[in-house]
Amino acid sequence: MSTEHPHIFYASELDRSAAWRAALATEFDSFELSTADSLVDPQTVDVALLWRIPEEGLGRFTRLRAVLSLGAGVNQIGLERIPPHVPLAKLADVTLTAQMVEYAKATVYRYHRRLHIFERHSARAHWQFELPMSASKTRIAVLGLGSIGLAVAEALRDEGFTVGAWSRHERQLDGMRTHTHASGLETLLGESDIVINLLPLTAQTRRLFDRRLFGHFSAGSKLINMGRGAHIVEADLLEALAGGRLEAATLDVFDVEPLPPAHPFWNHPAILVTPHAAGVSSPMTAIAHVAENIRRALAGKPLLNQVDIQRGY
Numbered sequence: 001m002s003t004e005h006p007h008i009f010y011a012s013e014l015d016r017s018a019a020w021r022a023a024l025a026t027e028f029d030s031f032e033l034s035t036a037d038s039l040v041d042p043q044t045v046d047v048a049l050l051w052r053i054p055e056e057g058l059g060r061f062t063r064l065r066a067v068l069s070l071g072a073g074v075n076q077i078g079l080e081r082i083p084p085h086v087p088l089a090k091l092a093d094v095t096l097t098a099q100m101v102e103y104a105k106a107t108v109y110r111y112h113r114r115l116h117i118f119e120r121h122s123a124r125a126h127w128q129f130e131l132p133m134s135a136s137k138t139r140i141a142v143l144g145l146g147s148i149g150l151a152v153a154e155a156l157r158d159e160g161f162t163v164g165a166w167s168r169h170e171r172q173l174d175g176m177r178t179h180t181h182a183s184g185l186e187t188l189l190g191e192s193d194i195v196i197n198l199l200p201l202t203a204q205t206r207r208l209f210d211r212r213l214f215g216h217f218s219a220g221s222k223l224i225n226m227g228r229g230a231h232i233v234e235a236d237l238l239e240a241l242a243g244g245r246l247e248a249a250t251l252d253v254f255d256v257e258p259l260p261p262a263h264p265f266w267n268h269p270a271i272l273v274t275p276h277a278a279g280v281s282s283p284m285t286a287i288a289h290v291a292e293n294i295r296r297a298l299a300g301k302p303l304l305n306q307v308d309i310q311r312g313y
């Protein structure tokens with residue numbers, strides 16, 4: 001190893017550097033952590049730990065050996081601004097994954113047990129019995145089988161739901177049907193009651209959920225968007241709800257965040273808005289993955305979860 005004194009440049013609007021400093025101290029006896037305010041010597045930065053590339057770019061970091069994303073998704077980082085010789089890795093964190101699984105379960109159960117209907121009835125003092133169904137009767141589609149999509153699909157399968165999954169590459173998974181290609185997506189949507197989006201945001205998946213795709217949903221479906229806002233054409237989602245193709249939607253991510261107060265998603269009787277709160281990574285658990293990637297970067301080895309920049313994830 002060339003050195004065990006890594007210099008890390010940190011930039012994020014979301015988390016605080018103090019938590020990362022404490023986490024790094026559990027892994028490295030000696031390290032330097034700089035932020036835009038404290039950075040003195042950009043030429044000595046080894047690794048950039050970022051949510052998004054800062055406006056000034058990365059050009060001044062002449063020794064940069066890796067960019068590590070603070071997000072599990074990397075579309076927001078500014079892929080086109082990563083110097084061509086510098087590898088990028090997305091974050092994998094057990095806390096984030098566990099929280100995403102919890103959110104998927106909570107929102108699926110809300111629909112499966114008709115709580116979204118009881119919430120409306122409750123507001124009108126309306127007593128209307130709905131017969132509970134067994135989990136196996138609820139068919140769930142999980143779109144995207146990255147580390148989070150896979151964990152969500154397996155957890156829901158283990159709860160007894162009938163789960164199908166769609167991914168770009170062919171996969172074999174115990175106890176669930178898997179699909180690939182556009183035709184596989186259309187088949188899966190037509191056979192599902194609840195659709196969970198966990199796709200990465202790429203040129204291929206941007207605005208994937210448009211009027212045409214909603215046309216393949218089975219009537220009265222529910223959509224749970226845990227991916228990115230730009231996966232969806234918002235006007236087409238509203239149209240699918242108005243036409244009954246969709247019965248309801250739970251949305252955690254939006255084109256513009258925070259969602260503007262006048263946005264039609266607020267107060268829509270069939271939409272539950274949550275404030276990009278499905279899962280948050282924790283520096284104290286994510287550090288295992290980040291520290292391993294810092295060591296790999298210093299040693300010139302391939303990173304864990306390295307992103308294929310051309311592919312976009």
Ligand code: GLV
Pocket residue numbers: 070071072073074
């Ligand atoms: C959050 O949205 C993430 O990508 O980690």
